[in-house]
Amino acid sequence: MSSKRASTMPAPPKPPTSLASSLIIAEHASLTGTHLITLGSNTVVHPRARLNSAHAPITVGSNCIICERSLIGFQSEAAANERKGAVIENGVVIEVGAVVEARTVGEGTVIEVQAKIGKGAVLGKHCKIGPLCEIAEGEIVPDFTVVYGNGMRRLDSSGVEDLKLKMVARQIEVLKKLIPSNIAKFQ
Numbered sequence: 123m124s125s126k127r128a129s130t131m132p133a134p135p136k137p138p139t140s141l142a143s144s145l146i147i148a149e150h151a152s153l154t155g156t157h158l159i160t161l162g163s164n165t166v167v168h169p170r171a172r173l174n175s176a177h178a179p180i181t182v183g184s185n186c187i188i189c190e191r192s193l194i195g196f197q198s199e200a201a202a203n204e205r206k207g208a209v210i211e212n213g214v215v216i217e218v219g220a221v222v223e224a225r226t227v228g229e230g231t232v233i234e235v236q237a238k239i240g241k242g243a244v245l246g247k248h249c250k251i252g253p254l255c256e257i258a259e260g261e262i263v264p265d266f267t268v269v270y271g272n273g274m275r276r277l278d279s280s281g282v283e284d285l286k287l288k289m290v291a292r293q294i295e296v297l298k299k300l301i302p303s304n305i306a307k308f309q
Contacts, residue, residue, distance in 0.1 A: 149304040178207030
């Protein structure tokens with residue numbers, strides 16, 4: 123006999139989704155809200171990752187990695203210039219516990235552990251937001267910017283963007299073998 127009580131609350135409605143067939147999404151990931159959630163090809167969504175489209179749509183490109191306990195989506199009503207919702211471009215990595223309310227996250231950007239991206243912020247291509255760093259609401263971060271420490275910034279001129287995208291693709295290939303996918307649950 124189980125000691126857990128069954129919930130009397132009905133399950134929340136599933137949000138409208140557009141999921142690529144090659145998407146890897148863990149059964150314990152959470153997609154909630156009323157607006158469209160679009161997830162691109164070869165994207166990996168870890169268990170316990172949360173995508174909340176209650177206030178605006180969410181679009182995630184291809185070859186992205188969304189780690190556990192991360193939260194994507196606006197947490198309050200979208201302003202007029204934010205009606206497109208959160209757009210995560212191709213090759214983006216969102217690490218454990220990060221909160222992303224950005225309007226746009228550019229291609230190849232890495233958002234590290236427990237970083238917070240404020241509502242309506244725009245991150246350029248190939249940026250790196252360090253662990254525990256915060257980007258203010260509505261802030262625009264130029265391409266190739268590295269944010270680290272206590273708000274310190276520098277430009278990354280290493281020129282290895284293609285290698286970083288290849289590394290993400292290789293990481294996705296490994297994760298495909300490790301994370302059982304359950305797309306049917308979210309359609």
